[in-house]
Amino acid sequence: MATAAETKVIRTGCPAHNCGGRCLLRAHVQDGRILRLETDDRPEDPIASPQLRACTRGRAYLRRQYHPDRLTTPLRRTGKRGAGEFAPISWDEALDEMAGQLTRIRDTYGHGALFVPYGTGGYTQLTGAQTARRLLNCFGGQLSYYNSYSWGATNIVTPATVGTTKCGNDRQDWLNAKLILMWGWNPAEARDGTNSDYFILQARRNGARVVCLDPRHTASCASLADEWIPLRPGTDTALMTAMAHVIITEDLHDLDFIDRCCSGFDQGQMPDEAAGEESYVDYVLGIRDGVPKTPEWAEHITAVPRDTTVRLAREYATAGPAVLYQGYAMQRRAYGEQVVRAGMALAAITGNVGIKGGWASGLSSQPTAGPYWSKFPEGENPHGLSIPCFLWTEAVLRGREMGRDHGVLGLDARDRDTLDSDIKLIWSVASNVLANQHANLNWTTEILRDESLVEFIAVQDNFLTPTARFADLVLPACTQFETWGLADGWKYGQEVILLPQLVEPLGQSRSDFRICADIAARLGIGEAYTEGRDERAWTEWIVDRYREEWLPDIPTLDEMVEQNLGAYTEPVTEPVIGLADFRSDPGAHPLATPSGRIELFSLDMHRFGQPEHVPAVPKYIQEWESPFGAEAAQFPLQCIANHTLARVHSTHENNDWLREAHPHRIWIHPLDAEARGLADGDLVRVFNDRGATVVPCVITRRILPGVVNLPQGTWWTPDDEGVDQRGSINVLTSERWTPFAFGAALQTVMVQIAREEASS
Numbered sequence: 001m002a003t004a005a006e007t008k009v010i011r012t013g014c015p016a017h018n019c020g021g022r023c024l025l026r027a028h029v030q031d032g033r034i035l036r037l038e039t040d041d042r043p044e045d046p047i048a049s050p051q052l053r054a055c056t057r058g059r060a061y062l063r064r065q066y067h068p069d070r071l072t073t074p075l076r077r078t079g080k081r082g083a084g085e086f087a088p089i090s091w092d093e094a095l096d097e098m099a100g101q102l103t104r105i106r107d108t109y110g111h112g113a114l115f116v117p118y119g120t121g122g123y124t125q126l127t128g129a130q131t132a133r134r135l136l137n138c139f140g141g142q143l144s145y146y147n148s149y150s151w152g153a154t155n156i157v158t159p160a161t162v163g164t165t166k167c168g169n170d171r172q173d174w175l176n177a178k179l180i181l182m183w184g185w186n187p188a189e190a191r192d193g194t195n196s197d198y199f200i201l202q203a204r205r206n207g208a209r210v211v212c213l214d215p216r217h218t219a220s221c222a223s224l225a226d227e228w229i230p231l232r233p234g235t236d237t238a239l240m241t242a243m244a245h246v247i248i249t250e251d252l253h254d255l256d257f258i259d260r261c262c263s264g265f266d267q268g269q270m271p272d273e274a275a276g277e278e279s280y281v282d283y284v285l286g287i288r289d290g291v292p293k294t295p296e297w298a299e300h301i302t303a304v305p306r307d308t309t310v311r312l313a314r315e316y317a318t319a320g321p322a323v324l325y326q327g328y329a330m331q332r333r334a335y336g337e338q339v340v341r342a343g344m345a346l347a348a349i350t351g352n353v354g355i356k357g358g359w360a361s362g363l364s365s366q367p368t369a370g371p372y373w374s375k376f377p378e379g380e381n382p383h384g385l386s387i388p389c390f391l392w393t394e395a396v397l398r399g400r401e402m403g404r405d406h407g408v409l410g411l412d413a414r415d416r417d418t419l420d421s422d423i424k425l426i427w428s429v430a431s432n433v434l435a436n437q438h439a440n441l442n443w444t445t446e447i448l449r450d451e452s453l454v455e456f457i458a459v460q461d462n463f464l465t466p467t468a469r470f471a472d473l474v475l476p477a478c479t480q481f482e483t484w485g486l487a488d489g490w491k492y493g494q495e496v497i498l499l500p501q502l503v504e505p506l507g508q509s510r511s512d513f514r515i516c517a518d519i520a521a522r523l524g525i526g527e528a529y530t531e532g533r534d535e536r537a538w539t540e541w542i543v544d545r546y547r548e549e550w551l552p553d554i555p556t557l558d559e560m561v562e563q564n565l566g567a568y569t570e571p572v573t574e575p576v577i578g579l580a581d582f583r584s585d586p587g588a589h590p591l592a593t594p595s596g597r598i599e600l601f602s603l604d605m606h607r608f609g610q611p612e613h614v615p616a617v618p619k620y621i622q623e624w625e626s627p628f629g630a631e632a633a634q635f636p637l638q639c640i641a642n643h644t645l646a647r648v649h650s651t652h653e654n655n656d657w658l659r660e661a662h663p664h665r666i667w668i669h670p671l672d673a674e675a676r677g678l679a680d681g682d683l684v685r686v687f688n689d690r691g692a693t694v695v696p697c698v699i700t701r702r703i704l705p706g707v708v709n710l711p712q713g714t715w716w717t718p719d720d721e722g723v724d725q726r727g728s729i730n731v732l733t734s735e736r737w738t739p740f741a742f743g744a745a746l747q748t749v750m751v752q753i754a755r756e757e758a759s760s
């Protein structure tokens, strides 16, 4: 730490929120204050190779760090829940209250009533919700959750198809690809590993053709692609299936690979348990349903001209090794399971799996990636029950009725059929899910307002967010510059980034770890929680675990600090190819699927027994809100919500530099604007039968007609009539989940738009 009046330049990481990247900063620190932040952008003095250059958010971080609204003291609610009225209290009062409520609710309802919701604000190992989950495990257990808001469907169906989520290649291998389909994937803005866009650019320079399939002409289309193919949201499975139709009918598929490595391709390849069921080819050719999935068929659904589909299919099958990289928005939709499987099926039937320059599709995490945010030990949960993270409102309303049909895990071991309690206490740490990032906020916040449901809500954050406004108790967390932490690559990267404590916590704020340790002490489990370590000692402990389990040459923490290293990276010399062993000898290296093969016909999904919503071969299913449904008469526009450079979800929402650089606007096509009499920059009301929000519009041909885009993550700010004033998408979204994975379907939204007359 720098305390004297000299300026120290300390290498550190950009605070690790769930931002899609992990980058390096040089912090200029003087007199206990950070004066400037620069990034790793000097070729003559690189910290990592390739450099981990910060995006606009990292460069603008000081505005968040020293924002005048930072929480500096604990607060207790004084008004009605949700009204946002609070009075400052001392830490002693706050910690007593927290320990008292945890004990009271545990004694009244049991451990299954205690819940730390999904929250991704802190990922430096020692900041974030995992610190609270460890505490509740030490305390005797909690209702835990699994899966994520991000990858709800792909997390479950990627392994259902290929037995693992780690089926990608190292990104350096993209240089071997001849064609890269960036399918609903926009890494130039929605970061997906620092430098993913850099590697795409390298691949393109190396001769790969790059095509973006996206309803929007994104930053990635503009900066990385040779071609943009716009298509209707939620119809990708139809396009992929039509490509398969071309590939199969023109004999462009890789029969040898299919024979050796797949299951369920055609009737000759059906698993015994499902003999006679519809195979993949049966569906594609329309043998059972009488509908061949031709490019003409798909054109009406997707809006992609049939000739384009034919051309793309031929190119994907014949160009040489090809990457079909799937972004995540299209699986964060109704039937999100299908689109992931349809993309994986294309990769499989063209033999693009397990080879240099290929890509298995699906989640495709890299096999060599670090353990990324899981090294701080949460411990075992003695309670043993776990819900899909998106279904927490169900667990509040009717937890005791929730069983296997709601995806509850751990019931067998507990010899139960349902949860044993509804959620009665929520401790939200580094999360703005409750009243911002979850769906259908008008409905969700009604649930939160009812004190007979959740009896106690504590929120631990840096700011008084919409979620914090629903707290009974607000605990002020310090920022990641004010404590110790470690980060490793977001999905990619053989690197560890050190965030040494740069300055003291602002006001009375404390680190997440310290707050938990202080509560643990009140509960009589202080030693069990800390094991005698403080933040720095835990950081050292984790560096030592990295050395034992992952990176044998990583220096000690002391060495990293003394040498002002900032990061430790291992260069990728020979890129790892996911599923290569399986491909070379499937018998010796069977996949962890029921058949041991790539399941074009999924036995897991067949056994689920709901073929209409969860077909065993990937199928296009019209979404429950769609331009083709009756609802379109009233709400004719599909509203998507991208992940913007202006924010990490809702983090940085109040950063004035970022809002200035990336103003919050809804995109609308000139045809749709004209039909509504809109002029560029007009304030518009976006609404459906769940809610309404007001936001200025941008009229642009960079979006498909019939589709609008409102970047997700602004702070929900309802007026007296409940109309949101800051363009918050989640007043419009639905709480309905994907049928197999119980994942968030937040992107499936139909709306109407009208000009809003500015009041005053």
Ligand SMILES: Nc1nc2c(c(=O)[nH]1)N[C@H]1C(S)=C(S)[C@@H](COP(=O)(O)OP(=O)(O)OC[C@H]3O[C@@H](n4cnc5c(=O)[nH]c(N)nc54)[C@H](O)[C@@H]3O)O[C@H]1N2
Pocket: 018, 019, 020, 021, 149, 150, 151, 183, 184, 185, 186, 189, 190, 191, 192, 213, 214, 215, 216, 218, 231, 232, 233, 234, 235, 236, 327, 328, 329, 330, 333, 640, 641, 642, 643, 644, 645, 646, 647, 648, 649, 747
């Ligand atoms: N700048 C920034 N980067 C981030 C984040 C952030 O908040 N800000 N968040 C991070 C996190 S936690 C996650 S999970 C990831 C999310 O990563 P993604 O989910 O991949 O990101 P999105 O921007 O939601 O969507 C990617 C693209 O899909 C397009 N799209 C939407 N619907 C469809 C569809 O139905 N079909 C097709 N083909 N395309 C569609 C959108 O227009 C968008 O350009 O991003 C990470 N990176």
Ligand SMILES: Nc1nc2c(c(=O)[nH]1)N[C@H]1C(S)=C(S)[C@@H](COP(=O)(O)OP(=O)(O)OC[C@H]3O[C@@H](n4cnc5c(=O)[nH]c(N)nc54)[C@H](O)[C@@H]3O)O[C@H]1N2
Pocket: 017, 018, 118, 119, 120, 121, 122, 127, 128, 149, 150, 151, 332, 429, 430, 431, 432, 433, 437, 438, 460, 461, 462, 463, 465, 477, 478, 479, 480, 512, 641, 642, 643, 648, 649, 650, 651, 712, 713, 729, 730, 733, 746, 747
């Ligand atoms: N409609 C719609 N909704 C979405 C999405 C979408 O695409 N569309 N995307 C979803 C996805 S992919 C995700 S991952 C979720 C993300 O949802 P969240 O996990 O809630 O992420 P954030 O909105 O960034 O909120 C994180 C909070 O943590 C706080 N914070 C930051 N650092 C720290 C720290 O060190 N300690 C503590 N205690 N607090 C800290 C921030 O101030 C912020 O309030 O949103 C989901 N919601």
Ligand code: SF4
Pocket: 014, 015, 016, 019, 020, 021, 022, 023, 024, 053, 054, 055, 056, 057, 058, 059, 191, 194, 648
């Ligand atoms: S990608 Fe993430 S870690 Fe990198 S600068 Fe941006 S916000 Fe920070």
Ligand SMILES: [Mo]
Pocket: 018, 149, 150, 151
């Ligand atoms: Mo996410």
